[in-house]
Amino acid sequence: MEDNEIYVLKASGERVQFSLDKLRSSLRRSGADEKLINSIIDVVRDELYQGISTKEIYNRAFALLKRKKSIFASKYKLKKAIYELGPTGFPFERFIGALLQYSGYEVKIGKLMKGACVTHEVDVIARKNSDYIIAECKFHSDEARKCDVKIPLYIDSRFRDILSYQKIDPPTEGWVVTNTSFTRDATEYGTCAGLYLLSWDHPKGDSLKERIDRLGLYPITVSTLLTQREKQFLLSRDIVLCRQLIKDDFYLDHLGITDKRRENILKEVNMLSNY
Incomplete structure (x- = not known):
């Protein structure tokens, strides 16, 4: 049976076509060389069957990487490692704060900021030169759960309330950060409203996974x-x-x-x- 005829089961319950390219890409990100990648792909391909879960594929590839070199396995498990920051969202907030801190920002976590209507607890406040970011972090322990449009709608209203009060020294950017993904409506609203959306796979080229790999901030x-x-x-x-x-x-x-x-x-x- 050809690879493109195999359908796998995602954590969300959705059945999707198995992608050899996606598996190869995730293995490359671990730092493994092409010889090791090809050998792992050969093993995984031989063990594919209709309805196999993406978790089973991940576990097999992870075990093979760990047997060869633990550093490869560590990088390969990055997505799972982000979920392990739970079950509460606080370690995730600190993680996002640390990413910004190591990028040169002065960072504060969980501080109160006054708005025109109410006072808000802001997850992450970050400053660097003229950049003044306030970020809300949405951590999900269930990888099947996405941030829908209600999240940026809610955060946009908080951001505007803070801007209405903080006229002398207003924040320059409102961020929405999640460890999962945004729905299409959430992305469209965030873009339209001028919010910066950061998730596991968004924006392309500067997503959470790409920032972590690029900066070595695991x-x-x-x-x-x-x-x-x-x-x-x-x-x-x-x-x-x-x-x-x-x-x-x-x-x-x-x-x-x-x-x-x-x-x-x-x-x-x-x-x-x-x-």
Whole structure:
């Protein structure tokens, strides 16, 4: 059976045609070379069947990458790692704040700002030169859930209320950030209203996944060596980036990690951070 005759089941329940190009692209993003990519594709292709879930395909490719080199597996699991920032949205807010901070912005998280009508709690406030961003972060633990048009509508009204009050020093940009995707209506409204929309796959060329890969700002949850408990401990200490753990590696001492394992973890996060 040809690859283009295989239909796979997405997390949303939608059946879509299997795309070899998408699999190859995601494997390339992990840093794997063409020889390894081709060998993984050969294995996955042999195991395809009608109705196979995208999760099964991901798990197989992930296992093959991890067996070869853990750094490849870590980058490959980026999307899943973003979901692991949950179940609350606060670590995701800190993650977005950290992305902006490492891009040269002065960042504040969860601050109150007065509007003409009411006071608003703003997830992320970021300043750099003349750029003054206020961002609302929408975290979804269910990857099948998208941000619909109600989200930018709501955030646009908050942004306008703040602008109406903050006349002397007004924000220059209103952002809507999500770890999933926007519906078409949400994207169209956001563009029309002048909001900046940032999601896993939007905007093309500067999406969340592309920013992370380009800057080497991977969340701590991409680690294949840290346990879930250890990741949650680090997140509770506001360590959301691999790069932050390099600077604050003393937190590993609190976890009772052996010297050898500590060495391997720091080697992994250094490689992910492009150090």
